[in-house]
Amino acid sequence: MLLAGVLLGMALMLPELIVQQQPSQQEKSILKPLKRASNRNPDTSQDTKDDQRGSVLVTGSSSPLTESMVQQAVGKRSEQESSxxxxxxxxxxxxxxxxxRGLDKLHHFANSYLVGFQPFETKDLWVPLYTLAIRKEYQYDHLQYAGLAxxxxxxxxxxxxxxxxxxxxxxxxxxxxINLGVDARVALGTHKGEGHAWVVAIVNNTEYLLEATSKRRQSNWQAMPLAALAEGYEVEFQFNRDFFWAKTTSAPTRSYRGKHWIRKSQFIRG
Structure with a gap:
């Protein structure tokens, strides 16, 4: 998938859309349950307003990229384009x-959407995936937000x-x-040619690919498939709360670490 753009102003680039996708229906391999203790208190306040403001320290640059710069550049685009x-x-x-673009109609850095939220305590790494399956429905954004992409x-x-x-x-x-102590990242790319986002979790130095949109109804949810065995996923970028990585080669890969990845920037909150 091509992610290109046009230089604008202070060497900012306005990129192409990562297109929408349908959730994967592939069955996952089964791995014995992995556990991590959480030492964070559960956070269940629906009314909490998270502050997403922040700046980005770019590797190789002495000047930070700020959210206000991004919002100013995006503000020159139409409502549809800015989505x-x-x-x-x-x-x-x-x-x-x-x-x-978030629900507040402003652009925020990708890292800032990971606000440190944990619905409830659990020691089982498969519980969050199971909770998503039974709690949240999949729906395209353009159907939910008046045609916005x-x-x-x-x-x-x-x-x-x-x-x-x-x-x-x-x-x-x-x-x-992440709250459970896992090195977890959101991966951006394509699945079977359609724009997609999924999760890679690194546990005991092993990479697992978690299809967050999976709605399967199997009796055993203790499933963490090896990323190396996951077919159809073409990753381009990945991020967590703090860092943003880009792939350095156009060649497909099923590995989320190594010399073909470069850490491009660090997100600083506030």
């Missing part, structure tokens, strides 16, 4: 971070909003797993 996911260049450096929910909003698409599912799942 697209945007990938940014900064001072000659390509694809340093991404932003997306792509609107992101924060992890907290994704838990309380009844419907959402792949990014909303993946953001909630990744944030919850």
């Amino acid at each position: 697209y996911i945007s990938v940014w260049n900064w001072q000659g450096l390509e694809s340093v971070t991404a932003s997306a 792509d609107i992101w929910q924060t992890s907290r909003q994704a838990y309380y909003q009844k419907r959402g698409d792949c990014e909303d599912h993946a953001i909630l799942l990744a944030d919850w797993l």
Whole structure:
């Protein structure tokens, strides 16, 4: 999938849309349950207003990229265009971070949608995936938001909003797993040629691919399929609460670490 753009102003790039997708229906391989203790208190306040403001420190640049710069650039686009996911260049450096339009109609950095939310305590890593399956319905954004192409929910909003698409599912799942002590990331790319977002979890130095939109009704949910065995997924970017990674090669990969990945930037909240 091509993610390109046009240079604008202070070497910012307005990118192409990462298109919508349908959830995967592939069955997952079964792995014995993996457990992590959580030492965070459960956070169940629906009325909490999370502050998504922040700036991005770009590797190789001494000047931060701020949210106000992004919002100013995006503000020159139409409402429909500004609902697209945007990938940014900064001072000659390509694809340093991404932003997306939230429910507040403003663009925020991708990392900021992981607000540190945990619906409730659990020690079982499969419970968040199961909870998503039974609680949240999959729906395309253009059907939910008056034809707008792509609107992101924060992890907290994704838990309380009844419907959402792949990014909303993946953001909630990744944030919850991070609270459980897992190195979890939201992956952006394509699945079978359609734009998609999913979660990669690194546990005991092993990479697992979690399809956050899965709605299967199997009796055994203790499933974490190996990323190396997951077919049809073509990743381009990945992010967690703090960092944004871009792939350095156009060749397909099923590995989410290594020399073919570069950490492009760090998100600083506030």
